[in-house]
Amino acid sequence: MNRLLIEHTEGLYGRVSIQGAKNSALPILTATLLCDDVCVIENCPNLSDVDVTLDILSSLGAKVFKDRNNVTIDSSRANRHRISKSMMAKMRASILFLGAVASKMGEVELCLPGGCKLGPRPIDWHIEALSKMGLNVSCNCNGKLYCKVEEKFNGAEINLPLPSVGATENIILAAVLAKGKTIINNAAREPEICDLCDFLSKCGAKITGAGENQIEIVGVNKLCGTKHKVIPDRIVATTFLAATAMVGGNVKLENIVSEHIKIIIDILRQIGCTVNATFNTVQILSDKKLKAQGEVITEPYPGFPTDAQALFMAISTVSKGISVFVENIFKNRYKHVDELLKLGANIKALDRIAVVTGVKELRGNCLNAKDLRGAAALVIAAMTAKGSSILTGAEYLDRGYENFESNFKKLGAKIKRI
Ligand code: EPZ
Numbered sequence: 001m002n003r004l005l006i007e008h009t010e011g012l013y014g015r016v017s018i019q020g021a022k023n024s025a026l027p028i029l030t031a032t033l034l035c036d037d038v039c040v041i042e043n044c045p046n047l048s049d050v051d052v053t054l055d056i057l058s059s060l061g062a063k064v065f066k067d068r069n070n071v072t073i074d075s076s077r078a079n080r081h082r083i084s085k086s087m088m089a090k091m092r093a094s095i096l097f098l099g100a101v102a103s104k105m106g107e108v109e110l111c112l113p114g115g116c117k118l119g120p121r122p123i124d125w126h127i128e129a130l131s132k133m134g135l136n137v138s139c140n141c142n143g144k145l146y147c148k149v150e151e152k153f154n155g156a157e158i159n160l161p162l163p164s165v166g167a168t169e170n171i172i173l174a175a176v177l178a179k180g181k182t183i184i185n186n187a188a189r190e191p192e193i194c195d196l197c198d199f200l201s202k203c204g205a206k207i208t209g210a211g212e213n214q215i216e217i218v219g220v221n222k223l224c225g226t227k228h229k230v231i232p233d234r235i236v237a238t239t240f241l242a243a244t245a246m247v248g249g250n251v252k253l254e255n256i257v258s259e260h261i262k263i264i265i266d267i268l269r270q271i272g273c274t275v276n277a278t279f280n281t282v283q284i285l286s287d288k289k290l291k292a293q294g295e296v297i298t299e300p301y302p303g304f305p306t307d308a309q310a311l312f313m314a315i316s317t318v319s320k321g322i323s324v325f326v327e328n329i330f331k332n333r334y335k336h337v338d339e340l341l342k343l344g345a346n347i348k349a350l351d352r353i354a355v356v357t358g359v360k361e362l363r364g365n366c367l368n369a370k371d372l373r374g375a376a377a378l379v380i381a382a383m384t385a386k387g388s389s390i391l392t393g394a395e396y397l398d399r400g401y402e403n404f405e406s407n408f409k410k411l412g413a414k415i416k417r418i
Helices: 022-034 048-059 092-105 124-132 165-175 191-202 234-247 258-270 306-316 335-342 372-384 395-400 404-410
Strands: 003-007 012-017 039-042 063-067 070-074 107-111 135-139 144-149 157-159 181-185 206-208 214-218 227-229 249-254 274-277 281-286 295-297 322-326 346-350 353-357 366-368 388-392 414-417
Touching: 003 372, 012 234, 012 404, 022 039, 022 048, 022 070, 022 092, 022 165, 022 191, 022 234, 048 063, 048 070, 048 092, 048 395, 092 107, 092 124, 092 144, 092 165, 124 135, 124 165, 165 181, 165 191, 165 214, 191 206, 191 227, 234 249, 234 258, 234 281, 234 306, 234 372, 258 274, 258 281, 295 306, 306 322, 306 335, 306 353, 306 372, 335 346, 335 366, 335 372, 372 388, 372 395, 372 404, 372 414, 404 414
Parallel strands: 012 249, 039 227, 157 181, 295 322, 366 388
Antiparallel strands: 003 388, 003 414, 039 070, 063 070, 107 144, 135 144, 181 214, 206 214, 249 281, 274 281, 322 353, 346 353
């Protein structure tokens, strides 16, 4: 059941409450491994990537109990340090266990992570940073990494070449129980980094500068348990806004942090939508008569998020005029272009550049999803297209969107899993 039948939809109407953020829940759940007693994580989204993280925690000896969106984790007796290849391969965030397990157990055996194929996704910055903090890494011929720290990580000053989200998170996970001070220069500034640091600070970690480009962590001897509510998912919020902009209608998002999607709101207003925002709600009205966005350049937060690129490319296929996309974060994040062309879009893509000329209408077709956010972009384009479409690869959506089709159905979308 990994295919979706999507039919032309004449507008989306109603309200939707936004789920907890996948890219915040995953590092926070991983970080619970470092705590000496029970953690309760609330507003945790029901996603396949969350299930993988909980499976890895259980395989390391942690006690995990999930009750809908609340997860209780007791890592006090976690005592294993090996993570299976199959679990590592299921998602990118499994690499965060490198810092967490090495910090807790003094050693870790794992292999390269999986995740959406967005071009090469090396972990060199993770390894370089943790090696500078005392991690000894050796690997065998089939890519398994054997890592050890002598006693504990040592604090260090780390200069990241780019504000890598995952590398920033791994360094934080290694530093909170390290000996001495760690400074991360050119740190990622995403809201998910702040949420991870909020959680760890509640557990007793000493972290300053979260959300800035320099983060300082002074290692402590232990971390206690705590209760923490995960922030709302800004990319899921963006998905519903992009869908309404493109398909037309009047939708109100609830339980969000509008500050986290300021740049998205600005662009939606520029292309012709009416957007009313309060601190924790955003309402969008669209008559589908949209202007081209002009230049869309992906940048680290607070710039235009790479995870929204495919969604706004979908919008631009039926906007009046020409839009130029520049994907600066990943080398190959245009796998949705060929699929949008099947719907009748006019797109020319080369390397990191894609030029989109809006067309009057799209027509349904058979589509193949190749990654999480590309899949969502294809769905909203198919809703706008005349006729019906079949999307294969719907399992990608389950990695990042809780109740994807039922939430859209409630807004009037003609979509069902087949
Ligand atoms: C996180 O991926 C997110 N994933 C991605 O969301 C998001 O697109 C990305 O950050 C934005 O930067 C999770 O949080 C689980 P990076 P991550 O390290 O940490 C290069 C989604 O759809 N790089 O910031 O892997 C890398 O190749 C996903 O939810 C190195 O060269 O991203 C990329 O070009 C997709 N060496 C760039 O940096 C390294 O050691 C940014 O990657 C690490 C990264």
